[in-house]
Amino acid sequence: MKIHFLIPILLVCMLIGACEKDLFVKDIADEKVVLLSPGNGVSLKAQTINFIWEEVEDATNYRFRLATPSFDSIQLLLIDSMASKTTISFNLNPGIYEWQIRGENEGSNTGYSTYKIFIDSTSDLSGFQLVLSTPGDSFYTNVSKPQFSWEGLPIASEYNYKIVKGVDFENGELFTSKINTDKTSLTLTKALENGFYTWGINAENDNSKTNYSTRFMYFDDQVPGKPQLKTPTNGELRNIGNTTFTWTTPSDNGSPVRDSLILSTDSLFRSGNKYHLVSNGSYTDSLARGITYYWKMSTTDRAGNWSGYTTPFNFTIQ
Structure with missing residues (x-):
């Protein structure tokens, strides 16, 4: 009997300890940063x-x-x-x-x-690392002639820009010839082709230069395919309020994609819309009975390309 009596007490203590750990943040006012x-x-x-x-x-x-x-x-x-x-x-x-x-x-x-x-003061650039501003690292874009920018160094006389296809900055194929500039930004004049790129900037003066600072980017201007709606089918009458939406998304060899589902009680989707970012080909929602619903979908990739909406389906929960 004692054992049975102690178990609930121990459980309560454990729960209280866990709650305290989550709810109370330690006061660090007396600590010091070294x-x-x-x-x-x-x-x-x-x-x-x-x-x-x-x-x-x-x-x-x-x-x-x-x-x-x-x-x-x-x-x-x-x-x-x-x-x-x-x-x-x-x-x-x-x-x-x-x-x-x-x-x-x-x-x-x-x-x-x-x-x-x-x-x-020094005129030696070898101890500096150039700080890149835009685009961010591992950047996906559908802008074919993007702008690149970086923070300037007062003792630099010029900057050298280089962009290569792929991820091997040292040995990769140059997409354009190297560009020399005394500015801290430039816009490509040659349109990018679909794929991965590595770009970098270094600074130099008459006496020295920095190493290249580099980042990756991916260009993709291919519009993804629209999802294919499966269930609920168009015009379907359903007897349950818990509804699972299913669809298939066409394969895409470009940048990663995500699907969006819009659900409405308005056939023209002018009001009462619910927007859902969805994945894995299915989404479940609890819906009220006695209402006709309309749904449509679209796909957007990480570079910003949009498929446009599918033709809407409608169904009724009886």
């Missing part, structure tokens, strides 16, 4: 600076701030950014800076830990 690199008071050449700090237990993210010349006599707050990891990188021009970090979670935050650094 800054690792760059150290306090160090002098560095102008380059890409990697800021690194120790993880704070129970912190879910970190607020990074950078000011010049200091937070006590601030002239310019250059960066106020959130990071989920314990490192972040920026290109810095010559000057005096302070950087600081605090840990945060849903309920509290630590105080700021602050270090001062000095950035000396």
Whole structure:
């Protein structure tokens, strides 16, 4: 009997413990972020600076701030950014800076830990990493002549753009000849062909150059096929309110696709529409009786190509 009496108590305790873990967030106000690199008071050449700090237990993210010349006599707050990891990188021009970090979670935050650094002038680009802006990495697009942009470096005299077919940037086939520019953006003049590309930019001056910074992209201008509606069939009378919609989606060799289903009580879909992103060829919905419903579908791929809508089907729940 004692064993049977203890089991419910143990279960309740376990449930309470689990709830407390989910409902209560640890207060980290008394914790401190330990800054690792760059150290306090160090002098560095102008380059890409990697800021690194120790993880704070129970912190879910970190607020990074950078000011010049200091937070006590601030002239310019250059960066106020959130990071989920314990490192972040920026290109810095010559000057005096302070950087600081605090840990945060849903309920509290630590105080700021602050270090001062000095950035000396240099004409050597080899320590820099060019920061690419747009398009984002692993980008899908149906724009045949996209624009590319990146952050400039004050000591760079020009930038070299390169795009190759496929994912082998070093040895892949050049899609266009290399492009030299003193701007920080350019638009392709040759239309892309369907497929994967790797593009990259480096900076150079009379004395040195950076390595290439690269990203992947995929161009796809092929319109996906429309889904083929299967059930409920057109004009069907149904006796149950729990209705499963089924369809087939034509195969597509381009970018990934997703299907959309629109359900309405209006034959022209002017009002009362329900929109559903669906997958795997089926979707189930609980529907009211005594109503005629209309449904149609379309397919969109990740590059933004749209199939258009299917011819609507209608069915009635008796």
